[in-house]
Amino acid sequence: MKYTATATGPIDKLPTGIPGFDAISEGGLPRGRTSIVTGTAGSGKTVFAAQFLAEGIARSGEPGVFVTFEESPEDIRRNVLSMGWDLSQWEAEGKWRFINAAPQVAEEAVVVGEYDLGALLARIEHAVHAVGAKRLALDSLGAIFSRFKDNILVRTELLRIVAALKLLNVTSVMTAERGQEYGDIARYGVEEFVADNVLILRNVLEDGKRRRTMEILKFRGTNHHKGEFPLYHHSR
Amino acid sequence: MSSDLSLKLYVAGRTPRSAQAVENLKRICGELSEPLCQIAIIDVLEQPELADEDLIIATPTLVKVSPPPTRRIIGDLTDVWRVRALLGLESQQTTPQSPKEQEV
Numbered sequence: 463m464k465y466t467a468t469a470t471g472p473i474d475k476l477p478t479g480i481p482g483f484d485a486i487s488e489g490g491l492p493r494g495r496t497s498i499v500t501g502t503a504g505s506g507k508t509v510f511a512a513q514f515l516a517e518g519i520a521r522s523g524e525p526g527v528f529v530t531f532e533e534s535p536e537d538i539r540r541n542v543l544s545m546g547w548d549l550s551q552w553e554a555e556g557k558w559r560f561i562n563a564a565p566q567v568a569e570e571a572v573v574v575g576e577y578d579l580g581a582l583l584a585r586i587e588h589a590v591h592a593v594g595a596k597r598l599a600l601d602s603l604g605a606i607f608s609r610f611k612d613n614i615l616v617r618t619e620l621l622r623i624v625a626a627l628k629l630l631n632v633t634s635v636m637t638a639e640r641g642q643e644y645g646d647i648a649r650y651g652v653e654e655f656v657a658d659n660v661l662i663l664r665n666v667l668e669d670g671k672r673r674r675t676m677e678i679l680k681f682r683g684t685n686h687h688k689g690e691f692p693l694y695h696h697s698r
Numbered sequence: 699m700s701s702d703l704s705l706k707l708y709v710a711g712r713t714p715r716s717a718q719a720v721e722n723l724k725r726i727c728g729e730l731s732e733p734l735c736q737i738a739i740i741d742v743l744e745q746p747e748l749a750d751e752d753l754i755i756a757t758p759t760l761v762k763v764s765p766p767p768t769r770r771i772i773g774d775l776t777d778v779w780r781v782r783a784l785l786g787l788e789s790q791q792t793t794p795q796s797p798k799e800q801e802v
Contacts, residue, residue: 563755571759574780575719575773580710580757581742581749588746610756 473684476597476633479517480510486687487678492659494631495682496624498603500638500648501663506674507637509545510663511599512538514635515558516547524596525557527589527632529582531605535560559589565609579610579619583626590630598632604639607650620656647679658682664690701733703785704764710757711743715774719758722775726782 475489484490491497491514501507515526530538538560539549552558563582589595603620610616627634636657638648643664647654654660660679665672675690707723709716720739727735742749742757752761762769762785775781 561750562753564753566753571756571770571772572784573772574784575722575776576715577756577758577773578710578715579755581708581746581754581759582756584710584742584746585749585754588750 475684477522478514479521480513480693482691482693483676486676486691487681488685488687491633491635492681492684493633494628495659496627496634496636496657497659497661498636498638498648498653498657499661499663500640500653502640502643502665505663505665507663508533508538508601509542511601511635511637512542512547513545515597515599516542516545518597519552519557520547522596523557525559525593526597526599527559527561527586527593527595529561529563529586529598529600531563531600531609532602534564535562556593559593559595561585561589563606578615579623583619583623586623587626587630590627590632595632598627598634600634600636602637602639603653603656604649607653613650613652617652617656624656654680663693701765702736703727703730703733703762703787704736705785706738706740706752706761706763708740708742708749708752708754708757708759708761711741716741716758718774718776719760722778722781723760726775726778726785726787730787 473495474493475487475491476493477484477490478487499507499510512528515528518524518526528538533541542549549558553560561582586598590598606620607613607616624634638653640646640648643666647660647662659681662677662679664675664677666675667673674693676693677690678686678688705723705727707719709719723737727737740748742754756772758772758774760771760775760781762771769784771781771784
């Protein structure tokens, strides 16, 4: 792949601190850009997104914002505790901030007329400014597309959010779902066009054993290793 | 009064869409003699923390706070008949009253 320098200079990379990933990506994630991490259920994409934020706080003092469309913040706090990350502590210290965009079962919203996702964007900008976030994770794109049926609108709004994050110089990871390990990139067929970079997490059953791999499918404008590479769990 | 309709309308900035939602809501409430509407209009660009509290994602979003059941409607509310029905209102044919409105 050709290495392209932009007018302002080569693309800077943000070390993620995730074991193995920084080697495959030759330095980390392109700074200020958005990457899609797509994978089947159980491929570990939510953990990857949370780990991206956690490593930023633990290693580099970079605050992060986690936008959750599926699980509640409380569920996520509980889930990552087993990995040794105390999110409540980081939240109290102003290093980790949740944006709760999970559906509220009590009230199902009805659509009457035209709308946009302006409040989501406003909340994201507010949270990024509030903690001085350098990293953002959004879980998941599939949940947004399934909740707001107008796919064109959702894509337009996501592009708006990605553009805002770029202006804020926030490096972002957004998760997406796919139905099979080798096939379409993601369920709605448009997720990969929202971002500059596409990462595929796989959880392949081979010889009776689960193999977790990472493939960087696309990194706009910068180098990376091609093909699938083994990825290891976060170890304490 | 406990039967007063307490509503919050979340909008994102002063856009034609925001104005449309506000206008439609005032029309719906303006036609009522009973109950009275208490409307709070909240601009998420100015008060994003309120959007955080109410977990608002889309704009405009109309939240019916009381009387129960609570209800959310997303959109510019152009179909006023539908909005009335969702809010549990019957259109009154008597003298319209201006709703009590607070800019939050």
